[in-house]
Structure formats: structure tokens, C-alpha cells
Amino acid sequence: MPSPKEPNADFAEAVQKQHGGESLMLCFQCGTCTGSCPSGRMTSFRTRKLIRKAQLGLKDDVLKSPDLWACTTCYTCMERCPRGVEIVDIITVLRNMAVKEGIMSDEHRKVGEYLLANGATIPLNAKYEDAREKLGLSRRPVNTLGDKKALEDFQKILKAVGFDKLIGGA
């Protein structure tokens, strides 16, 4: 028989200390969030359960579950929560904690790499440069997609906060 999971109060405390995680313990488990969640209609993701597990400090259950990444940040749950729990912000805190522990999908790592390389989450290629020209726009826009010095500044900031190492999985 598997041994019962041990609650870990330190984890819940760590969540509450982060900006956006303060309201974690206000949740009284009514389930309005789960009932409102479009992702929950299509997956096994249950918002109420995720919040409960975070309250109890079931760290591995929370941080290692793919469900943590099923939220589209649509805010429907947060708008309807009768306790003012900032659910999306808590999910963001939990995701940050997971990434910090190296728990991140290859696809998401790639988005981070694109951001570092382009100053944008998607690159600009010749097909769309041609489309821009056809519409009377400059081939490359005035932002980091077309301005090398700006891209260097952008990368400097990301490196200053350690984003490159985080994405590299170091």
C-alpha cells in the first residue's frame, strides 16, 4: 500500500511569499474555478484540486504535473472566484517554481530560445518579409525583429536576470 502523502507547509508558505501567490490560503474549495475552466472540459485538469494540492504543499504533485500547463490564462476562474483568489497569478507562481527546478517541456524551452534569439516569440522569415513589402510596409519592422542594437539591449536584459541560463536548463 502506498504511504500517505505528507503535507509540506513550507511549500505553501513559499508560494504565498511570491508576488501573485499571496491569496493561496483564501481558497475554500467551492469549485467555481473548475466549473468555469474551458481547459477542464477537455482535459483532466481540475483547477480546484491544483489549488488544494498547493495549499497542502504536495510539491511534486503540483510542479511535475502536465496539468499545470493546461491553463490558457483566460482568467474566467479568477473573475468568478467568490474568495478573490488570484488563481491565474498563483498558477504563474507555480509555473515559475517548476521552471526553476528544470521542469519545462522542450516546446516551451524552444519558445524561450526564440525570445532570446529574436527579441520576439516568433522569428520573421523571407515569406513574411515579402508579404510586408507587398502591403507597403518596411521589410523588417522597427522593433527588435529589425533593429540589431535593440536586440542586443534586449538580450542584455534577459541575461542580467539569468533567463538564458534558465532556458538552457543549467
Added chain:
Amino acid sequence: MAKKYALFLGCVAPARYPGIESSTRAICKELDMEIVELEGAGCCPAPGVIKSFESDAWLAIAARNLALAQNKGADILTICNGCYGSLYDAAHVLHNDPEKLRAVNKILREVGLEYNGDVKVHHFAELFYKDIGLEHIKSHIKKPLDMKVAVHYGCHFLKPSNIKHLDDPERPKILDELVEVTGAKSIDYKDKMMCCGAGGGVRSGNPSLANKFTEEKLKNIKAAGAQYIVDVCPFCHLQFDRGQKDIKGFDIPVIHLAQLYGLALGVPKEKLGLDLQEVPASF
């Protein structure tokens, strides 16, 4: 209307749907709005995905964009719910938390910038509704539209409503009114306020889940008899348009509000880019 607005392009519009960028430029001209370029701006960065990875990185990059606008003496004009969500949210944090502002400025100094905390962030639909006004737009309509459209608000335009205070997040009216001023009819449909499915890193991390959202929306939109989808976010736009490469049998073209206004204000069709999309729209 003397206020200057720095056009914040973001990623998806300039790099995948340039028709949204060119339409925006054209309609701002038609409506006598002064737009300045925000040279060197970067990713907003994406609120659902990049903020999910590292909130401090997200805030520092957003602050850089705000500082660039501040140095131009302009407020920010976004054409994307994601950019609006990120920059509005970041401005809200920096304008209310001196400690965060101090920490961010320490990083910005490495690239010769400092943010003082007074730039306003606008979504173009919000600005059109509240500052430009429906009457002003109406007086510029040259080709009234006769079509039935499904309005898609997206998530980060109105929400979280406790910091944005734009409209009722459950039953809003802003976009419907902005659309109907052109003569088009905004039809009601089941689960109108549902997300497109792309946000929060779901499109990149779990595309089949994102498409399930989209398919449900497309079914509801088709059942209500809409001919087009009208949105205010290039990322929702991409999800609906490219999503239909995988989700067959709908063929519903997607029109960004700036493109819809382009049609109604008489902007040449070659500037709108509607023919360049996966599900092209011809008028």
C-alpha cells in the same frame, strides 16, 4: 486628440499577419490619430508563456518597452490582447510597487534606460471606444458593411477586470458596438466569451488542446450563422486562422478589427492583407 501614441507592434502582427499592422496604420491616418514609431521595442513579452517561465524577466523586458515610450513622450498603443495584457499589467505593478520599480531600474541602467512610472498603456479598441468615440468613427465610414460577424473578445483585453475596469467581463458590449458602427451585425453565439485556446503556452506546448478550444468555438460560431470572426488580437487571429489548417470544414475567415475598419473606411484592399491569410477573405 493631441496626445501622441507610440504604436507597439508586438511579434505576431508584424511577423505573421502584417495586414493587421498596415490596416492599423491606415485607419489611424483616416481617423486623424497621431502615431509615432516605437523604435527598438521588443516582445511585450507574452503574458501567458514568458511570464510563466520567469516573472522577473517578463517584468524587466516589459519595463524596457515602457521606458522607450516614456523617452518618446508618448503613451503606448497596442493592437494585440497579449501585448496589452503584459504591458498594462507590468505598468500596474511598476506604478504601484516602488520596490519592484527600483529593482527593474537597476537592470535597465545596464542598457542606459530608466523608467519613471507614468506611461499609459492602451488597447486600440479601448482607445477607439473611450477617446476617439463611436460618433467620430461613424462620421468617417465610407463603405457601410453588410455582414454577420461573430465577435471574439479574447481574454486579456478585458481581464483581469479588477485592474482594467473596461466592461463587464461576462457580458461585455464594447466590441459589439465598435463592430456595429460599421453596419455589420454582431450575432450572439454560445460560449462567446470562451478563450481561443492559444494562450498560456498551450498553443506551443499542447497544440491539440489549443485546437480543441478553437474547434468548439468554430462550431458555435457556425451554428449561429456568422460569416466572419472579428477579433482584436493577432494571437487569437493566428489561432483561428492557422487552426483551420488542421480543423477542417469551417472556412470562416478571421478579420482583425483594424482590418474591418479598413474595409469600412475605404482603405484600399491591397493594404488589408485579408487575401494573404490561411482562410482568405475576398470583398
